[in-house]
Amino acid sequence: MDVDHTLTLTKGAAAFSGKQCLTYPTKDKTTIVTNTSRNGPKVLAIAQRLPPSFSQPSHVARLGSSQREAFARDLNYARYKVWPKHLNDGDIKKWTVEFYYHPVVAHASQYAVAVHQDLLDNRVSKSSSAEALAHKVCALRLIRTMLSSGTSSDRVHASFSVGLLATHELNDEMMKAMHESNPLPFDALMPPPRELRVLSQLGLMPSHAEAFRFLLGGGMDARHVKNTGQFETWALADLWYSSKDYTAPTCPSPWRVDVSHFSPDPGADVPGVESAQGRGFFAEVSFGLTARALAVLTRLAALNQKMAALASTKGPRHPTWSPHHHAFMVTLNALQHQLLSLPPWDSLEIQERCDSSQEVYECCRLTAVIYSNAALLALAPHTGWHTKLAHTLRLLLEKHEFNSWSGQLSAMLTWSLVVGALAAYRSHDREFFEVALRKQVKKMQLKSWVLLEEVLTNFIWSKKACQHGGAMLWLSIK
Structure with missing residues (x-):
């Protein structure tokens, strides 16, 4: 089963040529400049925190000034808005480095950023742009390659990226349903925080659930999922999907009864x-x-x-x-x-x-x-x-x-x-x-x-x- 078949492609993405896909790192060495503003760091000082064995990847070195600014802006947004609903603080630091160094993480995260922003803006715009669709297609192609022939480390990166794509899907039909649906005659006793409400709204589409089951059932060793720090998010998304569909969850429970x-x-x-x-x-x-x-x-x-x-x-x-x-x-x-x-x-x-x-x-x-x-x-x-x-x-x-x-x-x-x-x-x-x-x-x-x-x-x-x-x-x- 090809993962890019089970993870839904937005209309128009399949026509993308793939020439903008980021490549794997080389040994080029440069630095990322750090800027700050009243709203917090605009560009993170990643280079100062990297182990000495790391060097700047070629895909970052090739970016123009405006592209670098967009890259840094997306990283900042992913770190503070998208990832917190998936990861704890320690894992966020880890994947900040991986965003900078691993193309599949950057592509998947940048597409997730576009979806997240669209959901907050109540319209499908950024996630349907050519740039966002390019990120999505590149991520899917890299995931397929990494799952079929990659190393154990590659599979961890692929797992992280699948988790992001599967929990960030938005189209006009979904947005319309969100606007037109009537509120339930139940008042939630303990409404979840905003980041979890976003995850719940995006949920899992049937094709995403199929991809989850494929990965957990044999395409992905469970330890690769756990190594991403995302396992609880996978389990939560799977639990919500199963609750809506009245089916048994696929993910084993990471929770304990107190x-x-x-x-x-x-x-x-x-x-x-x-x-x-x-x-x-x-x-x-x-x-x-x-x-x-x-x-x-x-x-x-x-x-x-x-x-x-x-x-x-x-x-x-x-x-x-x-x-x-x-x-x-x-x-x-x-x-x-x-x-x-x-x-x-x-x-x-x-x-x-x-x-x-x-x-x-x-x-x-x-x-x-x-x-x-x-x-x-x-x-x-x-x-x-x-x-x-x-x-x-x-x-x-x-x-x-x-x-x-x-x-x-x-x-x-x-x-x-x-x-x-x-x-x-x-x-x-x-x-x-x-x-x-x-x-x-x-x-x-x-x-x-x-x-x-x-x-x-x-x-x-x-x-x-x-x-x-x-x-x-x-x-x-x-």
């Missing part, structure tokens, strides 16, 4: 904490869940409760992002990875299927993913993942003849119908969920939204995340 998030804070008197969170999985439907599914769902419910409590202490505004919030997100990513990695029903061991219930297992898992995608991960809606998963939930309920469910299944069904209705907002499936929920509410004699929400808080639910959407839904069904 059990301290599941313990109540001693003496804490925090408003807005739903103390019953997760109890319904034990009390109502534990008979239908595997032990692993029950553990993941109850832990996710407990984390959701803690995140809701933290959001409530900050008043109407969202909490400021901090290392404390980052710790929550690490555990959330780990649990989301575990949730998506739960085997499909048909892949469970025979004994597990005998000891559980298909309708409970499948409905709980999908409903939890929909809620987590919207309220916890805060995935952007422009890809339409929410309507797709809401439709999948509808088909699942119809397949299992949900109208005949009663007794212990009633509370779980109510939770699934409410989450499905919120996700299906302004889609053709919304009416299905409203009609079904209206019947369910009448059957359970839930005469107010407050009573209905008491049922929901036994599973995975937050009043803060769903307050507005829930109020609108109640007006539609009462």
